[in-house]
Amino acid sequence: MKNAYNIALEKGHTLEAQKSVKRLDSLYSVSENTGESVKLYRDFLGRLPDLVSKDRSLVDNKILEDTEQRIAQLEKERELKDELIRKKNAFNYSLIGALVVLAALAGFILWTLKKVQIKNKKIALQSLRREMNPHFIFNSLNSVNQFIATNNELEANQYLTKFSKLMRGVMENSAEDFIPFQQELDLLQNYLALEKTRFADKFDYEIKVDESLNLQSLLIPGMLIQPFLENAVWHGLRYRQNKGFLQLNFEKQGQYMIITVDDNGIGIEESKKLKTEHQKSRRGRGMKNTMERITLLNDLYKQDIHCTITDKKNEQGVTVQIRYKL
CATH class of the missing domain: 3.30.565.10 (Histidine kinase-like ATPase, C-terminal domain)
Structure with a gap:
C-alpha cells in the first residue's frame, strides 16, 4: 500500500493517492498504529497543493464534466424538438405504452407466482424428506x-x-x-x-x-x-x-x-x-x-x-x- 501511495504521488494522480491514504489509514487503525496514520495524513496534506496543481487527470475530469453538460444540454434541445412531433401521436403512444406496462406487469406477476410456487414446492419436499x-x-x-x-x-x-x-x-x-x-x-x-x-x-x-x-x-x-x-x-x-x-x-x-x-x-x-x-x-x-x-x-x-x-x-x-x- 505504501508503494501504491508513492507511485500515485510520482505519477501525479491525486485521487489514487487519496484512495491509498484511506486504505493505509484503515490498516493502521486495525493495528492501532495511530502515529503512522497521523504522519501519513500530514505528508499527504503537505503534498496536496502541489499535487493538485500538476494533476492533469483533474483537469481532464473537469473538461469531461463540461463536455457531458454540453451533451446533456444538446440532448434536452433535441428532446424538445421531438416533443413537438410526439404530440401528434400522443394518444397512440400512450395506449401502446399502457399495453406494454400491463403486459410487463402481468409477466412479472406470473414470474413471481411461479417463483413462489417453486419455493413452496421445495419447502414441501424438504418437509416430506425430513x-x-x-x-x-x-x-x-x-x-x-x-x-x-x-x-x-x-x-x-x-x-x-x-x-x-x-x-x-x-x-x-x-x-x-x-x-x-x-x-x-x-x-x-x-x-x-x-x-x-x-x-x-x-x-x-x-x-x-x-x-x-x-x-x-x-x-x-x-x-x-x-x-x-x-x-x-x-x-x-x-x-x-x-x-x-x-x-x-x-x-x-x-x-x-x-x-x-x-x-x-x-x-x-x-x-x-x-x-x-x-x-x-x-x-x-x-x-x-x-x-x-x-x-x-x-x-x-x-x-x-x-x-x-x-x-x-x-x-x-x-x-x-x-x-x-x-
Whole structure:
C-alpha cells in the first residue's frame, strides 16, 4: 500500500493517492498504529497543493464534466424538438405504452407466482424428506425397552447402535433432494438390519445391485424406498405363520434403473382385513408422503419417476416397482 501511495504521488494522480491514504489509514487503525496514520495524513496534506496543481487527470475530469453538460444540454434541445412531433401521436403512444406496462406487469406477476410456487414446492419436499414415520421411531424405542425388560442388554445396545446410525444418516441427508446411491444403499441395509433384529423369526432378506450401476456417481432421492420396505415388513411379513422373504433389487434397464421390492407376506387385501377399526380410521402417512415426494420430484426436477404397487394374484405377497431415469 505504501508503494501504491508513492507511485500515485510520482505519477501525479491525486485521487489514487487519496484512495491509498484511506486504505493505509484503515490498516493502521486495525493495528492501532495511530502515529503512522497521523504522519501519513500530514505528508499527504503537505503534498496536496502541489499535487493538485500538476494533476492533469483533474483537469481532464473537469473538461469531461463540461463536455457531458454540453451533451446533456444538446440532448434536452433535441428532446424538445421531438416533443413537438410526439404530440401528434400522443394518444397512440400512450395506449401502446399502457399495453406494454400491463403486459410487463402481468409477466412479472406470473414470474413471481411461479417463483413462489417453486419455493413452496421445495419447502414441501424438504418437509416430506425430513418426516420419518413416527410409528417406526416409536416401535424402535419400544423394541429397545423390550430388550431391556428381558435383561437382554447386548441386544439393546446393538439395536440402539444401529438405530442411532440410521437416524444420523437420515438427518445428514435430509438437506439434499438427491444423495449418492451408495449412501442410500447403506441406509436401506441399516434399516433392514434393524427390522431383522426385531422380527428375526418372521423373515429373511436379500439386496441385489446390478454391477453396471455406479454406486458413487449415481444420485437418487434419499429414503424414497424405505416406506415400501416398512410396508412389506409391517403389513405383510410379520403376519405370516412361517418365515417369509423380502427381496430388494436394483437393476439397470437402458436409461432407467428398476427398483423392485418383492415380499411373500399376506398381501394388501389380507392386511386390510386384519386392521382394527382404529387403524382403518387413520390414514397411512408413509405411502401418502412417498407419493407426494414422487410428484414433487417429477414436477420440480423434470424427473420420470414412476411407481406401481401390485398385490400378487396367484401367490401371497406384494411387488413394488419404481422406475427411475438415470
